[in-house]
Amino acid sequence: MLQLTWSWQPALYLFLGGMGAGAFIMAAVLFLIDRTKHRLVVCASMWAAFASLAVGLMLLLSELISPVRGIMMWSAFSNFSSWMTYGAWGAFCALAVWFVSALLAVRPVGNALAKSWKWFKAHGAALRTVLAWIGIALGAFVAVYTGMLLMTAGGVPLWDSPLLPALFTVSAFDTGVALVEVMAVILSKRDPLAHRAQMLMERIVVVLVVAEVAVLAALLWQMASGDAATAWGAAAAASAELLTSGGLSTVFWWMVVACGLVLPLAMAILGLALGKRESRPAMAVGAIGALIGGCELRFLMLAAGVHASLLSTTVMGLLL
């Protein structure tokens, strides 16, 4: 039995939102490191981050029974005891800030504004820096939110752990870095990555993959070791089993673990070992692996999020 009430649209949104958040943070970090370099990579990555979140939100909207009511955000997201409310407003703000950041990263736009607007000519660079920092904060929020949405639901044992938002956050950063890497490889002829920037990204990938493996293992262990005598613990264990040895295990081990974690780790280590030698193919392969694995992780975590059989357990307790 799988969780099918939230199907592919929310799963893809959780991936796209997280990936967009991670990509914007990585792009903003590259921008803050040196405002004169990697203009194209930063610009393309910021647009990719914006597009990811925008598409994700459109998917979510399309999944609503009443999308028209959903668009009226002031009434649709007015209950602040719900994390979905915080998430909707946070994503909306992120979308706006990322859009302006991406727009100002387009060189002709910046030049035109500087020509026609005195204030921008004097303060444009500072404005972009401020927007980058705000965008980073909003990106971090969106990355965390994708996991918090599931954790605070409260009705699904697999999601009922702080390790889930931790996992989704690390994965969001991981897939975001991968998206920037893809942009860097695509634009490598026009805007080659500085060696130190490349090394920085490879090191970040190694740290994030190791962290993700640790959090994923801890989450699965926590779920698998739940008290099987209770309906809640039994459902948590069943979800973990579904992923590690049940119906979803083939996809989990091959696409999430092998393709999404082992491959990017190996490619990042290879990239570090190659040093200044050609490492674009390794970077591209690792990044694409991370994106496939990150996407599949959201689908599997949603599908394995089954409810506890509270009625059955209560009845069986009475029948004994």
Add this chain to the structure above:
Amino acid sequence: MQDARSISRRGLIAGTAAFGASVLVVGGAVSLGGKAFAEGGETASNNGAEVGGTQYGFMVDMGRCVDCEMCVAACRSQNHLSDETPNRRAVSSFLDSNGMNVYVSTSCMHCDDPNCLRVCPAGAISKSEAGIVHVDKDKCIGCKYCFQACPYGVPNYNSEAMDKCDCCLDAGVAPGDQPYCAQACIFNALKYGPVDELVAEAEQRGLAPVPVGEPCGPNCYLVRGVK
């Protein structure tokens, strides 16, 4: 790569600081999340407390239910559920230790502290008189977050909004009056009333009522009386 493209030390520190700051924001947001979660619980119970009156609920006697599904049919017809709308009430069957079938009729538990109410972003769910958990279908956006929040997976959906038991409130039954499912049960297996009274009455009969699970304080109790 060319040396001209190498990054300055100051730039590297700034970049690392930016990434570190994002981690701090992540930590802050997680704490905020915990707080929002706690506040959510408080809001839900406040809403429940505002009702002020008696909490009503269901008592299901597994020894009496025969799976006639009259409760399910009455619920559907009296609430004018459309063909596409799933049943609000379900009769589940179990086998006891003697291999005999045992039946249980359940619906929304009208919890003391409903998770669905807490997570609904539109504030479409409220706890009204008699402790009935009610959905305002004109406010519901249909995000289905309430399904993920309900430990029992009660909320259903049709093409309009979320749909679940409201103790026949929208069908014209006054809060505290008998909903159509309880009225339809000729075997007295499904009773509706003030929860405290239902529990006390069952205990007087020598039975030990058990709530369906623990989360959120469900107001649906099970007993197994004499068949």
